[in-house]
Amino acid sequence: MTEPLIFEVSRPGRAAHAQNPGCAIDVSGIPPALRRTDRPRLPEVSEMQAVRHFTRLSQKNFSIDTHFYPLGSCTMKYNPRACNRLAMLPEFLARHPLAPESHSQGFLACMYELQEILKDVTGMAGVSLTPMAGAQGEFAGVAMIRAYHRARNDLERTEILVPDAAHGTNPATAAMLGCSVREIPTDADGDVDVEALKAAVGPKTAGIMLTNPSTLGVFERRIQEIAGIVHQAGGLLYYDGANLNAILGKVRPGDMGFDVIHMNLHKTFSTPHGGGGPGAGAVGVSERLRPFMPIPVVGVADDGGNRESGIGNREDRPALASDDSPFPIADSRRCYRWLDERDLPQTIGRLSAWMGNAGVLLRAYVYARMLGREGMQRVGEFATLNANYLAARLKDKGFELAFPRRRASHEFIITLKKQKQAIGLTATDVAKRLLDYGFHAPTIYFPLLVPECLLIEPTETEDKETLDAFVDALVAIWDEARADIAKVKGAPYTMPVRRLDDVRAARQLDLRWQPA
């Protein structure tokens, strides 16, 4: 059923009266030339109309809470409700970003401990939580690499290497920092072509951006050799943490030789994707990049920096955690404070007005504490178990794996190249038809290297029955396509709309409602 636009149900003079502060509109303090003379186009609806409209819109979405969502590279795992509830405690919601440290110790303790946990699981020497999404984390990472070379007066290093299968954000980020991009080919089994890498590195190499497991869903086996080659040439290694879920608690990027990494906390640490954000793209760095971290970072008032903390007398305040706190790094005698450019004079600076997506970081903190040490190690294990199980079952049903000789990581690729040649069945067709079967589609046509590909990431929170049902759906769609390809090409049939005309959307731009 079509839900009208909220503007179409708007009537002049209607309002959600309970939301109006009981004061008159007085513009006498504003010079006439600076006043608004027209009414902004906002809806005029009752509270119930608004609630009903947006509730109905919500029901037109697929989401993790309602559907299996095996979108490769996006880690659509269950977002525990406790994380949301506890990040939205009134005191956390009301805390102003400029609140003094005297009234911030509870919040800062959470952030400090999150930094410590992330350092440990990634094997890095320092963590800054400020980047607001993966792409901003990448920006911070490459900016730090640039700053490092500049600080050493090594000014020629402006080239960033990326594998040809990399996420689009990698080359886009390098370009935003004024770097040129050089692509490194991938070999037949999905590893970086090491000979090509050797030929590519040199005095212009600023660094390489790698995802491991790669976007092809396989672990880069020669990672130590790659690290050696790049470091030998004077470059640094950047780890794109999009696929960190695969190795959580199993291998640490720091141990693989990476100098800087970003983590997508909205993937690996299960904060919600929110229909396109907010994310959180914390960065971790090796010792040599620590001075360049983006600010602010949470520090301990007595850990070296002697700057006046401004915390004052805290004896009248309750301890941070009870003495039998299960968390050894939460010390009730500690005072936490912000570190800024005075503590990190070589910082790449500030990436947002405040400290980033604090509320998202609180959710990640709660998640990390609920998982704990053992739970965290199980994430990588069961994400990998689910992916390998699904891959094995689909292979058994005749689907072609893109890298059949390799272990799947937390995700894997099937290619419909043969189905397309034989019966014209494409990745898009399967994706759209899956929606009718009640499954969100996997990522399609990424990575670009594999024709007609589906990148499938089930995550550790899905049960075996769901995975089996998904296999059944894919088999059924293939059967349908063999019997009647037109039927599959017409999908979806059960969604609020059928396939949309994207060409018309781009040619006849209609980007806001205007009254007829």
Next chain:
Amino acid sequence: MPFIPHTDTDVKEMLAAIGAPGIDALFDEIPASLRCGPLKNVPEGLPEMQITQLMHQRAELDGLPLCFLGAGAYEHHIPAAVWEITTRGEFYSAYTPYQAEASQGTLQLLYEYQTMICGLTGMEVSNASMYDGASALGEALLMALRANRRNTSGTVLIPETVHPYYVDVVRATTHAQGVHPVPVDYAAASGTTLSEALAAHEGRDITAVVIQQPNFFGQLEDVDRLTDWAHAQGALVVAVVNPVSLALLKPPGQWGSTGADIVCGDGQPLGAPLSSGGPYFGFLTTKMAYVREMPGRIVGRTVDLDGKPGYTLTLQAREQHIRRAKAKSNICTNQGLLVTAATIHMSLLGPEGLARVASACMANTRELLGLLSSIPGVEVVFDAPRFHEAVLRLPKPVAPVLEALAARDIFGGFDLSGRYPELGHALLVCATETKTRDDLQRYRAALAEVLLADASST
């Protein structure tokens, strides 16, 4: 095992299907020397009840003080329905709407948002959000550099009255692409951009001029004059605005004779709680002529196979997943859930409600200034007109005063003496519609007491 559903039987059956002896065997491609041991700094897991107790304890530690801080993040009433609906799983746990047919809820909502934010700013086209106001300004300036084909120097005039943290972000995020910020002084009496300081740049190649309205001091800039001056130089005008103020103030699309070119700002006042600085969202609107230079997601209305209207992401050829190194920006995930909240928030307030909120903020700030400036030695620094913030000068250094106020659970405002030493003991204060008359009186009494105690002890 938290959030993992597998039974022992499941695991056995799954391993058998894979043909692996155990879960550990699935990691056999990873060199043994790389495998890590136990995580030393990650504590044991906590059940939900215990983490709930811990988080309540932490939250209570920070308390609920009386807050007169603004400086870019403002405390407003948020209707209960806003976050009740925003945190429905269908919005909360969905991804970016790549599969349009299964994401019509989010897509239609974004189209409605684009319409509303265009309406507020008086512009023709909006994207689906940026990270926050400061990063939106950085992106707006990069966009101006791409869009201004006449003045290509990258010189950007940024008045000293623009939020200093925003300028920090511009410096950190745009220098590699050739944006060169140049500061412009402000008038001592009005706290607004100084005409003579601008005139000194006349005839130079200026790519863009930034105008913040209301400015960082809360003062109202002469936006028509500034806009026309900038356009006369061949510069694009990048406006930074507070969306709540736009219920009462002239929208940037109407500034000067042809309007601002790019408008950005922080959407926080539209339904986002203060929440330590985030998540908020940045908005970015422009003229249709510049739509192809815009960063970020854009939603368009189209039709489906049956001719029925529907919504989809469009103009994706600008974006990183298609254009890679030639993309307009690397932005991918943005702040979708905050836009959801803002759209519901704007719908519940409507044009009338938003104007009343803006008016109540102005009235409260005016009243607060009257009360505080009645304390001997406290004065309002700049002449009116202003919106809902103002600069006060205290007779004593600000930091210890703020500390003493905080000890009384009052956040007295933002200390300007670090960034603006020329203003002396200056303090930026804000009173939104959330403050009652008692709150204002409580602040006055506390400040008077603190200043008096300070005076008698020295």
